[in-house]
Amino acid sequence: MIRDTDQLDRLLEDIRNFVRERWHPLEEEVSRANDIPPEVVDELRRKGYFGWSIPQAYGGLGLTTEELVLCAMELSQSSVALRARVGTNTGIGSEALVADGTEAQKQRWLPRLASGELTGCLALTEPEAGSEASALQTTARREGDFYVLNGSKRFITNAPVADLFTVIARTEDGSRGSQGLSAFVVERSPGLSTGEPYRMMGQAGSFVSDVRFDNCRVPADQLIGGQEGMGFRTVMKVLNKQRLHLAALCTGPAIRMLDLAMQHVQGRRQFGQPVAEFQLVQALIADCRTEIYAARSMVLEAARARDRGEDVALSASMCKYFASEMCGRVADRAVQMFGGSGYVADFSPIERYYRDVRPFRLYEGTSQIHQLNIAKLALREGVQR
Known part of the structure; x- marks a missing residue:
């Protein structure tokens, strides 16, 4: 659903110009420094990039799903650090509040996330709970007007720079699976610590680390939605939208790599x-262009379905699976087209892009988990009419 074509076209043009004129010349500097210059982050704040999908009532742009994925495809024609810096706020860092937060919670935090004053993240994955998210062991014990959180999270994007954490924890003693899980919004405070950023294969400038809770006291009014036991439902709402968002964010780098290879x-x-x-x-070239077109078409169709209020659990999973695998294939072909220059960092950025896009097939559900999920939902749905 596109609400105002002219307004969207202006936004897309602004993103396109920023990526090509401002960000591309900085990519090597960001990679070497493993950081984004503060003045660039401030520029992103002024442009409103942190609040794309946060409702206008709370200071964001209130983009529809279709508008969001179109913007994401433009923004991600860049090194992954750019997408990671703003993408958590406009995606998994704010979506739980947007979807299920109380009005007071939305008023308190969404405007500050939309402005980029706060950086958000989703603390879901744990050392022993990755693909099996329902195996979470982090606990939240009620003590009067507070919950006390204990446990650890792993592979949390933007954790080292985050001010606000959406945390999924177990509030019901003895519960198993998806039962007894609750969602909290947790500010950086005593009892919450983040590790040093990981040394990673790629994605320089994107900070990822562990998060630890050691008797972290969280006011009870920071239970998202004000109701215990709804955390798994909330996180699935977040992931269904985020998988479409991520599929778009996989399509942009593929476009960029093919452009570089054709040049x-x-x-x-x-x-x-x-x-x-x-x-x-x-x-x-033909294989790359065809697969990019297929991924873009899939993502746009699924985004429109979500805007119509349809259940997109299956289509979002298919989009994420196909787009992330497609991006990996395009990266490999691009290296091949560059030949030796595609392997040597001194001669082209392709080897960096090749490393940067590899995790796409791992997070928000590995490709293998999505294969299982797609088959399960397809069997449940029956023959497609």
Whole structure:
């Protein structure tokens, strides 16, 4: 659902210009420093990029799902650090509050997330609870007007720089699986600590670490929705939307890598002609372009369905699975088209993009988990009409 075509076109043009004119020249600096210059973060705040999908009533742009994925495809034609810095606020860092927060909770935190004053994150995954999110062991014990949280989380994007954590914890003693889980919004405070950023294969400039809770006291009014036992339902709402968002964020880098590869093969000559004229290279281009088109089409159709109020659990899972795998295939073909220059960081950014996009097939559900989920939902749904 696009509410105002002219307004959206202006936003997309602004994103496009920022990515190409401001961010692309900075990518190598961000990679070497493993950080984003503070003035760039301030610029992103002024542009309102932290609040894309936060409702307008709370200071955001209130983008529909279709508008959000179109913007995400433009923003992510860049190194992953840019997407990671703003994407948690406009995605998993705020969506639990948007979906299930009380009015008081929304008024308190959403405007500050939308402005970028606060950086949010989702603290879900644990050392022993990754693909099986219902195996969470972090506990939240009620003590008067507070909950006391104990446990640890792992692989939490933006944790080292986050001010606000959406935390899923077990509030019912002896509960198992998805029962007894509750969602909290937790401010950085004594009892909550984050580890040093991980040393990772790629995604320099994107901070990821553990989060630890050691008798962390959280006021009871920070239980999202004010009701215990609804945490798993809340997180599934977050993930269904985020999987569409992430599928779009997988499509943008694929577009960028193909653009770089096509520029390279058109400029490099071998055997007296541009490499682009060789048919086997053209086959690589054709496969990339076709798969990007397929992913983009899938994401847009699923986004429109969500805007219509339809259940997108199956389509969101298919989009995330296909788009993340597609991006990996495009990265591999792009290295192949660059040849040796695609492997050497001194000659092209392709080796960095290749490393940056590899985790897409792991987070928000591994490809294998999505295969199982797609099959389960498809069998439940029956023959498609």
